[in-house]
Structures are given as structure tokens and as C-alpha cells.
Amino acid sequence: MQRMTGLLIGAMFGAVFVFVNTHxxxxxxxxxxxxxxxxxxxxxxxxxxxxxxxxxxxxGGAPRGAMFGRGYLAVVAAEAVLLFGGLRVLAALGAPGQANVAWVALVVGVHFVALAPIWKSWDIAVPGAVLTLLGVAGLVLAPTSGAAWVPFLSGVLSGIVLLAGTVTVSWRTVAAGTR
Known part of the structure; x- marks a missing residue:
């Protein structure tokens, strides 16, 4: 159930990425x-x-190991520091507002990559790497004339990646449990 709860959290954040950045x-x-x-x-x-x-x-399935233990908390704490600290740095540097969503995608992607070995769940490393790349691409695009597309590139596409990954892994997890 912990795995499914993690997937549900990922799906909700994926939906938020799409809802907030489609404009x-x-x-x-x-x-x-x-x-x-x-x-x-x-x-x-x-x-x-x-x-x-x-x-x-x-x-009556027994619960598995704690997914949300110390390793998880350390990664989430680092993520919070990087998110909010990075947004302040971007503002101080005068980066366009569109760079913010790219920074969020990059940090969230790195967070998934960092959680993969902690959770021993390598299926989150791939979407994490893709989000990281979409974040980097958005940061590169933000100071150009294509800045208006950064929310789509780093936000909407990141949300789609999260949603596609969570739907796929949730489906496989439930299907494996019914066998």
C-alpha cells in the first residue's frame, strides 16, 4: 500500500503540473x-x-518496509531547500518567471532519481531522469525568445511523464496483486 500511496502522490503532482501550466x-x-x-x-x-x-x-497483506523513513525524509528535506532556495536565487539573478517551473521540474526529477536506490524501486529513476532533463531544457529556453513555451516544456510534459508513469506502474502493481 505504501507503494500505491507514493504513486497516488506522484499522480496528483503530475495532474497539478498539467493544470497549472496549461495556458x-x-x-x-x-x-x-x-x-x-x-x-x-x-x-x-x-x-x-x-x-x-x-x-x-x-x-490481510502484511505491510512492507517503510517507504517514508529517514532516507525519504532526508531527500524531501533537501528537495525543499533546493526548491525554495533555487527559486530565490533565480529571482535574485533576474531570471524570467518561466524559469521557476523549469527549476521545479529539475528538482522534482532529481528527487525521484535520489529516491530510486533508497526505495530500491528503479522504475522511478526513468521518469526522474526525464523530469530532470525537461527542467534543464526549460532553464536553457527561459532566457530566450521561446520563454513562453517553458511552462509547456518543463511543466506540462513533466506532468504527462509523471501521470503516464504512475498509471503504468499502478496498473502493473494492481494486476500483479490479483494473480
Missing amino acids: DPLSGTAVLLLRVAAGLAAAGVLALWFTAARGQRDT
């Missing part, structure tokens, strides 16, 4: 479609979470 220069139709798809994906992970919870209750 101009995307068309109104694209914004609507992306937000609806993100909402459906997050709702799907939530449904799978409930399915897993019901299955665990029915089988």
Missing part, C-alpha cells in the same frame, strides 16, 4: 484536452489505489 501559447482546445486527460489519469490512479487497498484488506 498560452496553447490553444483553448489543447488546454481543455490536456486538463481533462490529466484529471482522468489521476482519477485512474486513485481508483487503482482503492482497488489495491481493498485487495490488501481482503487478503
Whole structure:
């Protein structure tokens, strides 16, 4: 259940990435479609979470090791310092506001990569690496004339990666539990 809870948290953050960052220069139709798809994906992970919870209750499954122990807390503490400290540094450097979402994507991506060995769950390293790259790409794009596309590049695409990963792994986890 801890794994499924982690996936649910990832799906919610993925949906937030999409909801917050879908705006101009995307068309109104694209914004609507992306937000609806993100909402459906997050709702799907939530449904799978409930399915897993019901299955665990029915089988009396014993809880696994603590996913949210000291290693997790250390990574999240470092993430918070990097997020808020980095945003202040970007502001002090006069970076455009679009750089903020790129910084968030980069830090969240690194957080997943750092959690992979702690959780011994390598399936989060790939989306983590992709988010990190999308964050770097957005930071490179932010000071250019293409800055308006940074929220899509680093925000929406990061959200899609998180949602696709959480839907896939949640589905596989629930399917494996029913065998």
C-alpha cells in the first residue's frame, strides 16, 4: 500500500503540473484536452489505489518496509531547500518567471532519481531522469525568445511523464496483486 500511496502522490503532482501550466501559447482546445486527460489519469490512479487497498484488506497483506523513513525524509528535506532556495536565487539573478517551473521540474526529477536506490524501486529513476532533463531544457529556453513555451516544456510534459508513469506502474502493481 505504501507503494500505491507514493504513486497516488506522484499522480496528483503530475495532474497539478498539467493544470497549472496549461495556458498560452496553447490553444483553448489543447488546454481543455490536456486538463481533462490529466484529471482522468489521476482519477485512474486513485481508483487503482482503492482497488489495491481493498485487495490488501481482503487478503490481510502484511505491510512492507517503510517507504517514508529517514532516507525519504532526508531527500524531501533537501528537495525543499533546493526548491525554495533555487527559486530565490533565480529571482535574485533576474531570471524570467518561466524559469521557476523549469527549476521545479529539475528538482522534482532529481528527487525521484535520489529516491530510486533508497526505495530500491528503479522504475522511478526513468521518469526522474526525464523530469530532470525537461527542467534543464526549460532553464536553457527561459532566457530566450521561446520563454513562453517553458511552462509547456518543463511543466506540462513533466506532468504527462509523471501521470503516464504512475498509471503504468499502478496498473502493473494492481494486476500483479490479483494473480
